[in-house]
Amino acid sequence: MQYLSGIDDHRTSTGLDNRKMLMWAFLGSDVMFFGTLIGTHLIYRNRNLSGPQEEILSIPITTISTFVLLMSSLAMVLALAGIQRGNMGQFRFWTAIVCIFGSIFIGFQMFEFTEFAAHYGLTPRTNLFGSTFLVMTGFHGTHVAVGILWLWSILFASYKGKIHQGNSLQVEIAGLYWHFVDIVWIVIFGVVYLIGAYGAEGRALEDAHHAARAVGIG
Amino acid sequence: MTTEHAHVEEHNHPGPRQYVIIGAILAVITLIEFGVFYLSIDPALMTWIILILSSSKFLLVVGYFMHLKFDDVRFSGLFFAPFLIMVSIAVVLMALFFNLTR
Amino acid sequence: MAANIGILKRPVSTDGVWGWITTVDHKRIGILYGVSAFIFFLVGGIEALLMRVQLAQPDSTFVDAGTFNALFTMHGTTMVFMVVMPAGAAFFNFLVPLMIGARDVAFPRLNALSYWLFIFGAILMNFSFFKAAFPDVGWFGYAPLTTSEYTLSSSTDYWVLGLQIMGVGTTAAGFNFVITILNMRAPGMTLMRMPLFPWMTLIVSFLIIFAFPPLTIALTLLLFDRFFGTNFFDTAGAGADPLLWQHLFWIFGHPEVYILILPAMGIVSDVLPTFSRKPLFGYTTVVFAGAVIAFLGFGVWAHHMFTTGLGAWATAAFAGATMAIGVPTGVKVFNWLATLWGGSIQFKTPLLFALGFISMFMLGGLSGVMHAAVPVDTQQQDTYFIVAHFHYVLFGGSIFGLTAGIYYWFPKMTGRMLSERIGKWHFWLMFIGFNATFMPMHILGVLGMPRRVYTYSVDQNWAGLNLFVSVGAFIIAVSILLLIINIVRSARKGEAAGMNPWAGATLEWAIPSPPPHYNFAVIPTVRSQHPLWDEEANAVEPPPLPAHGEPHMPDPSYWPIVVAFGITMVAGGLLIWQANTWLGLFVIAVSGFIGMRGIYGWVFEPVAEESAERVHAHH
Numbered sequence: 001m002q003y004l005s006g007i008d009d010h011r012t013s014t015g016l017d018n019r020k021m022l023m024w025a026f027l028g029s030d031v032m033f034f035g036t037l038i039g040t041h042l043i044y045r046n047r048n049l050s051g052p053q054e055e056i057l058s059i060p061i062t063t064i065s066t067f068v069l070l071m072s073s074l075a076m077v078l079a080l081a082g083i084q085r086g087n088m089g090q091f092r093f094w095t096a097i098v099c100i101f102g103s104i105f106i107g108f109q110m111f112e113f114t115e116f117a118a119h120y121g122l123t124p125r126t127n128l129f130g131s132t133f134l135v136m137t138g139f140h141g142t143h144v145a146v147g148i149l150w151l152w153s154i155l156f157a158s159y160k161g162k163i164h165q166g167n168s169l170q171v172e173i174a175g176l177y178w179h180f181v182d183i184v185w186i187v188i189f190g191v192v193y194l195i196g197a198y199g200a201e202g203r204a205l206e207d208a209h210h211a212a213r214a215v216g217i218g
Numbered sequence: 219m220t221t222e223h224a225h226v227e228e229h230n231h232p233g234p235r236q237y238v239i240i241g242a243i244l245a246v247i248t249l250i251e252f253g254v255f256y257l258s259i260d261p262a263l264m265t266w267i268i269l270i271l272s273s274s275k276f277l278l279v280v281g282y283f284m285h286l287k288f289d290d291v292r293f294s295g296l297f298f299a300p301f302l303i304m305v306s307i308a309v310v311l312m313a314l315f316f317n318l319t320r
Numbered sequence: 321m322a323a324n325i326g327i328l329k330r331p332v333s334t335d336g337v338w339g340w341i342t343t344v345d346h347k348r349i350g351i352l353y354g355v356s357a358f359i360f361f362l363v364g365g366i367e368a369l370l371m372r373v374q375l376a377q378p379d380s381t382f383v384d385a386g387t388f389n390a391l392f393t394m395h396g397t398t399m400v401f402m403v404v405m406p407a408g409a410a411f412f413n414f415l416v417p418l419m420i421g422a423r424d425v426a427f428p429r430l431n432a433l434s435y436w437l438f439i440f441g442a443i444l445m446n447f448s449f450f451k452a453a454f455p456d457v458g459w460f461g462y463a464p465l466t467t468s469e470y471t472l473s474s475s476t477d478y479w480v481l482g483l484q485i486m487g488v489g490t491t492a493a494g495f496n497f498v499i500t501i502l503n504m505r506a507p508g509m510t511l512m513r514m515p516l517f518p519w520m521t522l523i524v525s526f527l528i529i530f531a532f533p534p535l536t537i538a539l540t541l542l543l544f545d546r547f548f549g550t551n552f553f554d555t556a557g558a559g560a561d562p563l564l565w566q567h568l569f570w571i572f573g574h575p576e577v578y579i580l581i582l583p584a585m586g587i588v589s590d591v592l593p594t595f596s597r598k599p600l601f602g603y604t605t606v607v608f609a610g611a612v613i614a615f616l617g618f619g620v621w622a623h624h625m626f627t628t629g630l631g632a633w634a635t636a637a638f639a640g641a642t643m644a645i646g647v648p649t650g651v652k653v654f655n656w657l658a659t660l661w662g663g664s665i666q667f668k669t670p671l672l673f674a675l676g677f678i679s680m681f682m683l684g685g686l687s688g689v690m691h692a693a694v695p696v697d698t699q700q701q702d703t704y705f706i707v708a709h710f711h712y713v714l715f716g717g718s719i720f721g722l723t724a725g726i727y728y729w730f731p732k733m734t735g736r737m738l739s740e741r742i743g744k745w746h747f748w749l750m751f752i753g754f755n756a757t758f759m760p761m762h763i764l765g766v767l768g769m770p771r772r773v774y775t776y777s778v779d780q781n782w783a784g785l786n787l788f789v790s791v792g793a794f795i796i797a798v799s800i801l802l803l804i805i806n807i808v809r810s811a812r813k814g815e816a817a818g819m820n821p822w823a824g825a826t827l828e829w830a831i832p833s834p835p836p837h838y839n840f841a842v843i844p845t846v847r848s849q850h851p852l853w854d855e856e857a858n859a860v861e862p863p864p865l866p867a868h869g870e871p872h873m874p875d876p877s878y879w880p881i882v883v884a885f886g887i888t889m890v891a892g893g894l895l896i897w898q899a900n901t902w903l904g905l906f907v908i909a910v911s912g913f914i915g916m917r918g919i920y921g922w923v924f925e926p927v928a929e930e931s932a933e934r935v936h937a938h939h
Contacts, residue, residue, distance in 0.1 A: 007316075014265040014290075014292065016290055016292065016293070020293075021292075021293070021296070022234075024293045024297055025296050027296075027297055028296045028297050028299065028301070029300065031297070031300045031301050031304055032300050032303070032304050035301075035304030035305070035307070036304075038308070039304075039307070039312070041310050042308070043311050043312055043314075043315035043316075048222055050228040054285075059252065059255050059313075060252075062249075063248060063252045066248055067248055068244060070241065070244045070245060070248065071241065071245070072242035073241075073244075073279060073283055074237060074238065074240070074244075074283075075239045076263055076283070077234075078234055078237060078238075079282045081233065081237065088267040140260055160261075170272060174283075175283075176284055177286045178277055179283045180284070181274050182273075182279055182283075183279050183283060186272055186275045186276050186279065187272060187276065189248075189251075189262070189272070190251065190268050190269065190271070190272030191269075193270070194255050194268045194272075195261050195264070195265050195268050196256075197255075197271075198255060198264050198265075199261060
């Protein structure tokens with residue numbers, strides 16, 4: 001051991017930025033969070049068939065909202081590419097688009113929830129499907145809302161000069177969060193909506209078990 | 219510093235053009251998924267098709283939009299280690315709850 | 321970053337009570353964690369003693385059944401979440417930056433937030449005593465027992481919310497230490513040159529950030545069931561599965577067991593080499609064994625549920641995985657023994673506790689492997705044999721290991737030595753008392769005494785052993801009294817410790833005791849696993865401060881406690897909401913605003929100088 005002068009004690013051991021690594025660790029942890037929620041929904045599928053089930057999921061409408069969220073992710077990378085090149089106009093335009101598309105997605109979700117309640121009487125209290133589905137997608141919606149608030153704050157801060165090309169890492173980190181929320185939705189759309197609602201009308205419990213057995217996971 | 223490091227790496231990063239292409243691919247896959255939903259096929263086959271299509275969307279977003287394909291491999295470790303643990307736990311839970319282990 | 325948009329000016333003073341409330345110094349936060357954990361240790365210990373008074377005689381009426389339920393619930397919850405985990409966090413905080421050659425953790429304010437969330441959550445849970453009663457649903461809080469259908473008392477709401485808040489704080493600390501250990505090491509301190517304690521801290525932190533989310537979800541679902549009438553655990557009405565909670569809880573709960581034991585293993589792995597005067601035997605193997613234990617820890621949760629009837633295949637698979645986890649644990653034990661083998665051993669108090677750890681943990685580990693055999697487990701389920709087993713790992717393991725850490729690092733923390741004479745009395749009393757308390761519980765378990773019963777009758781023939789156990793518990797209490805006396809006396813007039821009283825090999829011994837607030841005047845450059853042994857000539861004196869003066873450290877901050885207060889009072893508002901809807905909503909809104917305001921204040925808090933946390937923003 002020795003004491004060398006002039007050591008830059010702000011350099012990280014891995015050369016990776018602390019905050020970016022924090023975000024990736026957080027996302028890893030959030031994987032467990034959403035994994036548990038989605039897993040709980042899946043193991044409760046078809047457990048109690050009283051009340052509305054997956055047949056009420058609207059695939060056309062959700063496909064559109066999924067498309068909106070995917071495009072918001074595209075807007076997010078374009079915003080990041082803008083600020084990394086010092087193009088603040090591009091950054092601000094696309095960040096605003098992300099927030100707007102995110103809000104549209106939330107609007108779709110609110111429409112879905114109110115429709116379920118109004119037409120099918122489905123609330124979190126109705127049955128197991130209501131509890132698992134609404135709490136799971138509700139937590140996802142909360143994540144989207146947090147992301148919108150975060151990105152609005154960043155957009156606002158950029159007008160105050162607090163966000164600029166020099167600290168574009170702030171945008172990159174918020175972007176990682178936003179894309180993560182997007183991939184969680186990709187999983188929910190595939191597993192919960194498409195696979196879940198496939199042939200749902202008139203399907204008996206036996207069929208579900210048969211399918212689960214056939215693919216080995218359900 | 220880390221930011222300089224990032225500038226060096228930026229040469230092999232995809233640019234806006236590639237991002238738009240990826241976005242288009244994601245849209246097309248979503249459309250295919252939508253179409254598959256209306257086919258009358260074996261539920262097991264349908265399940266596997268959707269799983270494959272959704273995984274490719276997942277990997278495209280993680281790999282390109284989140285830069286994981288071009289970024290430090292340790293970030294991938296931080297993300298995919300818990301991902302694999304969680305998928306395994308979920309599969310085991312489903313096997314247990316659908317009585318596949320008796 | 322000149323403009324100050326916060327209401328509160330960033331504090332600069334580190335004096336007095338406000339200095340502690342606004343501190344972001346990892347050493348002070350470590351001491352806060354340690355003192356809090358010790359206070360809760362006394363609380364949890366008194367709860368245990370009350371139970372032992374009740375069980376000392378058959379048909380005792382010292383406490384009634386309900387009180388007894390509350391006692392074992394709070395004893396378990398307190399010891400796991402408010403004692404062993406924060407005691408581990410105390411050592412992480414104080415020592416990890418010193419041992420890896422850093423000036424602070426990666427996110428000093430997040431570190432303060434972790435502590436305040438922990439202490440507020442703990443206070444909230446214990447506050448139930450004044451509003452309703454202590455929670456009485458077991459430390460595992462099995463639903464559907466904990467749903468409002470079966471437990472009306474709001475004490476369970478306090479349990480759920482208190483645990484949730486502590487969990488958030490713990491997870492935040494987990495992130496912090498992952499990043500700190502990966503990113504803040506001194507030059508030359510490669511991962512494979514790190515001492516074992518930071519290594520085990522790294523592994524524990526990974527376990528925390530990946531295992532706590534399932535608990536968070538389980539608690540959230542239970543919260544929704546209790547507050548908003550969802551059906552997750554409503555077995556009678558909605559057809560929910562009574563095993564869902566058990567699965568989610570133990571998916572968290574088994575990694576949690578390693579969260580509790582690995583810090584102690586890290587401490588012992590650093591204490592043994594110092595007092596045998598030779599390097600840890602099989603360093604790489606010990607590190608790797610720790611990682612394997614952590615990884616396998618995610619795949620054994622169902623062994624807590626063998627008697628629920630999982631099916632033959634599942635039971636066999638989980639039994640196999642459970643037995644497999646004994647292998648890396650055994651590897652560690654052999655490495656510790658081989659470290660001692662042929663060393664010039666100095667029987668100082670820290671080593672005594674480390675040896676106590678090895679022997680007692682091994683007994684607990686062996687009875688653990690016994691449960692891995694399903695037929696045996698079926699016999700032992702919910703008997704005192706299980707109580708004996710997990711006290712051998714958690715008390716004989718974690719507490720002995722952490723106590724070794726107290727004796728080993730107290731000189732570094734305070735600059736004074738603990739008394740060796742009292743220390744040896746403490747060790748032998750605790751060792752004898754511990755075995756007198758928990759060894760007979762094995763026999764009681766085999767005789768069929770169930771856990772959690774508040775009394776038993778004379779003709780069950782458990783009276784003699786139970787009296788013996790209760791006497792043992794009071795011997796432990798006396799030994800803890802000796803520890804308190806030792807700490808209070810030595811903190812004031814103990815022998816001065818100097819930089820390196822034990823002739824240790826690791827970096828924390830290269831700086832004064834107690835360390836200055838910036839830790840290292842000059843960041844050391846490391847060239848081996850044992851920097852102070854291999855190049856002792858360089859380590860007699862710390863280098864003088866560089867010409868430009870003291871290194872700049874992060875300023876104190878009000879925001880961590882403000883944010884923690886906001887989060888806790890949102891939970892408080894939920895509790896009020898049950899009794900008074902509008903007042904509850906009002907409290908939730910106000911504290912939600914305080915929390916959000918705190919987060920914005922935190923993000924835009926000005927820094928006078930570059931700090932480790934902020935530096936990248938300037939480049």
